[in-house]
Amino acid sequence: MPKPKSASSIRFAAVGDIHVTKDHAGTLRDFFAQASDAADVLLLCGDLTDYGTAEEAKVLADELGSVSVPIVAVLGNHDHESGTPEKVREILTHAGVRVLDGEACEIEGVGIAGAKGFAGGFGRGSLGSWGEPAIKLFVKEALNEAMKLEAALAKLRTSRRIALLHYSPIAGTVQGEPPEIFPFLGSSRLEDPLLRYPVDAVFHGHAHRGTIEARTVNGVPVYNVARPLLLRKRPGQAPFWLFELPREEAAAAAPAEAATTT
Template sequence: MAKSASTVRFAVVGDIHVTKDAAGRLRPFFAQASEAADALLLCGDLTDYGTAEEAHVLADELASVSVPIVAVLGNHDYESGTPEVVVETLTRAGVRVLDGEACEIEGVGIAGAKGFAGGFGRGSLGAWGEAVIKQFVQEALHEAMKLEAALAKLRTPHRIALLHYSPIAGTIEGEPREIFPFLGSSRLEEPLLRYPVDAIFHGHAHRGTLEGKTINGVPVFNVAKPLLQRSRPDQPPFHLYEVPREVTAGV
């Protein structure tokens, strides 16, 4: 598809969960996303177990993509204890993996971090009691600080936040209530209130809700691939998001 003179298009999806046996299965999907957009954004759980073999399969599948690719990792990408291998493999394949960093695509700023769990609002876990509880909460705070650091670097008129875990409860509705605390944290919402963005994308909640809003009205999209496939079976399983293209005035 030819570039639009008025908008920048992003194809966004998470929870691809590439396995070692997925070779050849995802190239048509990625090619379709590439054809529809000016950039491909990936919201974590790129691999199933975070192995080097899975990361290499994913890198090969992404060879069909002809537009810039930006990604964050998810919890599955940490499963084997070597997320740096996943990052290195994808980086060599041309993917920009954000972990508290920011980048710019076609004049649109993108801030990315994995995020973490911990619950929402009054249900948020507090840093009190055993050391392991304090460590858990500290991890959530650390991820929120990484997101804030990335957001603070953006100077573009339009901005997107890329996460794996959800910053709000609205987009995980549909999941069992018992696991809400493990699907995201409202601590991630706090920097998004201080540094406004046009839209926020996350995955992780396969049985959640497609769209919600932060308390200040910013749209939040759950782009977990299993959710998109189930909710919109007649459409390709990626979310196509358009941002107005900034036009530079002639001198």
């Protein structure tokens, strides 16, 4: 049974790395219905398809038919594999999904800024724009994605804000992965906009063997909601992360810290 909507808080069910293939047809509707029943908004953190094909996107769109709440998503690297991410976005948008790529939206008083993000490493291990043209292009892509996130965050005028990514903005939530692949799992360049435009929480995927929760340098919670990670770390529980924020009017009356439930 769906939980009744709360007058004081809004609930987000977040999950990424679903990696839908044609063989998933008819297998995910119950999962998405469960997430929909538990929350007021469904957040999808990229790698929604396995090879980024139109066929896979159509399967996902059909499976999302069981969702009765707003859906907000970003794409991931797998959604770009076939070279037609715009087709994946078009199919999902037609199904009612708000797919963000440097854009923002507002749902029930909470602002959501979204971008895919990119790789490049963290802190002193970040790849610098120096040397061969290919390296400079790689770093430029990371900078462009960070600028997309910043542009989306700058558009928000709500007091409650969430950032939606595929790649991680911090090293904390990729801990558990082999250290040699850390540079390919995210970039500190994505953390910089989050420091200039504070948010209440960040959600991402991509690191299947990472850590579920860590924090930015200014204390903002970051959640790695890759579905394979949630399945492994929380056996017997539904593989989505449930997060609650006070509604704007409730927060104005009595400011409170965001609550999370698992």
